[in-house]
Amino acid sequence: MAEFEDKVLHELDGIREYDNPMPAWLMAIFWGSLIFSAAYLGFYALSFGEGSMEAEYRAGTQRAVASVDAYFDANPLVPPSPADLLAGAKDPAVLEMGASRFTRSCASCHGEKAQGLIGPNLTDDHWIHGGTVERVFQSVAKGWPAKGMPPWGRAVKPEELSALVSFVRSVQGSNPPNARAPEGDRVVPEPIPGH
Ligand code: HEC
Numbered sequence: 001m002a003e004f005e006d007k008v009l010h011e012l013d014g015i016r017e018y019d020n021p022m023p024a025w026l027m028a029i030f031w032g033s034l035i036f037s038a039a040y041l042g043f044y045a046l047s048f049g050e051g052s053m054e055a056e057y058r059a060g061t062q063r064a065v066a067s068v069d070a071y072f073d074a075n076p077l078v079p080p081s082p083a084d085l086l087a088g089a090k091d092p093a094v095l096e097m098g099a100s101r102f103t104r105s106c107a108s109c110h111g112e113k114a115q116g117l118i119g120p121n122l123t124d125d126h127w128i129h130g131g132t133v134e135r136v137f138q139s140v141a142k143g144w145p146a147k148g149m150p151p152w153g154r155a156v157k158p159e160e161l162s163a164l165v166s167f168v169r170s171v172q173g174s175n176p177p178n179a180r181a182p183e184g185d186r187v188v189p190e191p192i193p194g195h
Contacts, residue, residue, distance in 0.1 A: 072154045077141060080162045082190070085133040088166030089192045098167025101160050105152070114171050116180025119149060123174045124182045131187030137165045 010017040022030070047054035088094035102114070109119040120128060129139045141161060143151030152161060172189045 068154070075158055077153050077158055077161070079134070079137055079141070082133050083193070085137065085162060085165050086169060086190060086192050088162060089169040090195055091166070094163045094166050095170055097160060098163035098165075098170075101156060101164055102167055105156065106164070109148075111176070111178075111180075113174070113176035114168065115176035115178055120183045121180040122168050123171045123176055123179065125172065125186055125189060126182035126184045127187050128184035132190055133165055133169055136168055137161070140164055140168075 007019045008016050009019045021027075042048045044053055088098070102110075103112070106114075106119075109117055110122055111117040114122040116122070125131065127135070129135060129144065139149065141151065141153035143149045143153075145151060152164070156164070169189070169192065
């Protein structure tokens with residue numbers, strides 16, 4: 001212990017307290033991390049300043065909304081002809097696109113097999129808002145927001161919107177299990193050409 005002799009601060013009953021300060025490099029890390037954590041907290045958790053996470057998030061959201069708006073402004077929704085919508089109901093590529101979009105965007109309310117869940121059964125021949133492909137297109141594009149059916153005209157691409165309607169026409173009369181009871185008026189399904 002002789003080498004510490006000069007650094008003894010106190011001695012009491014033979015117990016010695018030495019003065020051994022933390023080495024400078026350790027103090028630097030200690031203070032450095034304190035200062036860093038204060039800055040980090042302000043910047044990330046409390047979101048002060050330009051380029052903070054929150055500002056970045058807002059700018060990113062704004063850019064995304066603007067690009068979606070620009071897309072739909074450049075591709076205005078032109079209702080396709082009923083003949084095209086009906087022809088799509090037997091085109092495998094169109095039906096595949098429609099079915100996959102249906103699973104992602106519609107099945108949560110209308111059921112995996114369009115049998116109806118929160119929303120009406122789309123496979124029977126009864127319709128609240130009309131069952132021609134033209135009317136179904138309007139229902140899907142504009143929705144019935146007051147009744148819980150969202151509008152999809154500016155949420156999915158025009159070709160996907162048409163594909164959805166063709167898909168809905170294709171599942172007419174498919175009689176899925178656990179179907180929701182018919183709602184609305186009976187509409188005779190339009191024939192799919194060449195079917
Ligand atoms: C958040 C739930 C919800 C989602 C998601 C949803 N719908 Fe609907 N949909 C409804 C409800 C509820 C109605 C019934 C509206 C009414 O009673 O007027 C409806 C009505 C409809 C109708 C009119 C039915 C009729 O009898 O006239 C069609 C067609 C339709 N939805 C298609 C779709 C398609 C296609 C999608 C996916 C792109 C979709 N819906 C997604 C809830 C939803």
